[in-house]
Amino acid sequence: MSQKTLLVLGAGPEQVPVIQQAKRMGLYVVASDINPKAEGFKYANDYFIASTYDADQTVKEALFFNRKKRKINGVMTAASDVPLTVARVTAVLGLPGNSIETATIAQDKLLMKETFKKYGVPVPWFLKLRGLGHFKKIVKEHGAPLVIKPVDSRGARGVLFIDDKTDLEWSYKESKANSPTGRIMVEEFLEGPQISTESFLYDGFSVTPGIADRNYRDLKKFIPYIIENGGELPSNLPEAEQVSIKKIAELAASVLGIKRNSAKGDLVLTKEGPKVIEIAARLSGGYFSTHEIPLNTGVDLVEAVIKVSLGEKIELEKLTPKYKNFMVQRYFFPKPGVIKSIKGVDKIKKLPFLILFRIYVKPGDTIKKIENHTERAGVFTVVGETRTEAFERSKKIINSLMFTMN
Numbered sequence: 001m002s003q004k005t006l007l008v009l010g011a012g013p014e015q016v017p018v019i020q021q022a023k024r025m026g027l028y029v030v031a032s033d034i035n036p037k038a039e040g041f042k043y044a045n046d047y048f049i050a051s052t053y054d055a056d057q058t059v060k061e062a063l064f065f066n067r068k069k070r071k072i073n074g075v076m077t078a079a080s081d082v083p084l085t086v087a088r089v090t091a092v093l094g095l096p097g098n099s100i101e102t103a104t105i106a107q108d109k110l111l112m113k114e115t116f117k118k119y120g121v122p123v124p125w126f127l128k129l130r131g132l133g134h135f136k137k138i139v140k141e142h143g144a145p146l147v148i149k150p151v152d153s154r155g156a157r158g159v160l161f162i163d164d165k166t167d168l169e170w171s172y173k174e175s176k177a178n179s180p181t182g183r184i185m186v187e188e189f190l191e192g193p194q195i196s197t198e199s200f201l202y203d204g205f206s207v208t209p210g211i212a213d214r215n216y217r218d219l220k221k222f223i224p225y226i227i228e229n230g231g232e233l234p235s236n237l238p239e240a241e242q243v244s245i246k247k248i249a250e251l252a253a254s255v256l257g258i259k260r261n262s263a264k265g266d267l268v269l270t271k272e273g274p275k276v277i278e279i280a281a282r283l284s285g286g287y288f289s290t291h292e293i294p295l296n297t298g299v300d301l302v303e304a305v306i307k308v309s310l311g312e313k314i315e316l317e318k319l320t321p322k323y324k325n326f327m328v329q330r331y332f333f334p335k336p337g338v339i340k341s342i343k344g345v346d347k348i349k350k351l352p353f354l355i356l357f358r359i360y361v362k363p364g365d366t367i368k369k370i371e372n373h374t375e376r377a378g379v380f381t382v383v384g385e386t387r388t389e390a391f392e393r394s395k396k397i398i399n400s401l402m403f404t405m406n
Contacts, residue, residue, distance in 0.1 A: 005072050006030070006074045007031075007074065009076070009080060009082060011039065012035075014287065014290070017290035018302055028070065030072065031043075031044035032049070033050075033052065036049055046065075048064075049061070054085070055082075075093070075095055078282060078289060078290065079283065079284065084103040084106075088103075102256050103281060110185050113278075116252060124268075124275055128151075135168060142188075145162060145163050146162040148172065152179055155372050156225070156227065157178040158176075158177065162186075192270045193213060193237060194213075194216055194266070194268050196266060198301060199249050199250050200263075200319055202308070207319045208245075210288060211245065212231040213237070214230075215230045216229070230329035231329055245267055245274045248274040249263070258281055261305065262282065264280040265278075287329070292327060298321065299321055304319060326389070327383045329379065330394050330397075332377040333377060334361070339361060342402070342404075351382075354381075354382055355381050356381040358378055361377045361378070367405070
């Protein structure tokens, strides 16, 4: 591949592996982020300052860079839920990518659900809320459990579990406060295993090499907030159910209009079959696409997305899973308080079965009760010869890291 220029929107820790991989592919990488000290800037060839959530600002800076510095040949992101920003930039530069229509639907959870329902994709019951009185009426009529969420937020901000003990007025205000546009919705809480998927679509071809069991075993601990604590690969569900989940995830992605790109899915396997919570029109975060899927299956979705972003040809045979390695990912949740010390880090980093380990906090930081996914204190992933071994190794790390609180 000749040295083309790839613009990666977002330069945080989860975009760093993408930037590094693009450079290994011989590309000139430009990164953008609102944070002038973003970690990814150290690895990119160049960068500019712009919020990934501000499409107008990013378009302006990208056009300036393209005109004055270096021609941009492709645009992409990972882990940052900004499909409309990516689509706006690709559209103005005339580059490959999702359409503005697809990105608009993907960035609006209500519009997404309405689109899925229209085209027969199974989803939970849902409804747009018109006000607090409407919310109270819906809860009374439909009963708990339910989920209230912003239509246009990210990272589980404002996503709340509603049961018979919930303060409805508080939850309504809390959820609405986390919506940039003040729009919220309510939907059925689906009982059953929660699943993460990662699919790739290419001119009618579709494959889902990534399928993981999400860990919500501590759901009651975090209520009313709905917090995931990692997951496991490969999925432990029966093969027939996995096939069904993959088909629904790929159908949902195609309904959104994704033609040559990846799609991250959140689904629940209910008694009626798989139902879609949402589909993100981008590479996944949580190191799912950059670390877990390649190590679990041998499939490199990051490379595939980089290539389609540049208009390069894709070798579709490379997207078929080659094997199934066992791995477990977990997050760290220190007790609320001020961190006095963090012990055990050096010992953990030497463990041969550790493939990812990051701590986001430091002594002196204040830990509060976790309210969304962005507030987790750290993450790690381990591998094992068996599922049981991977589980045991994850427990060893959790027990080895000691947060001392003031």
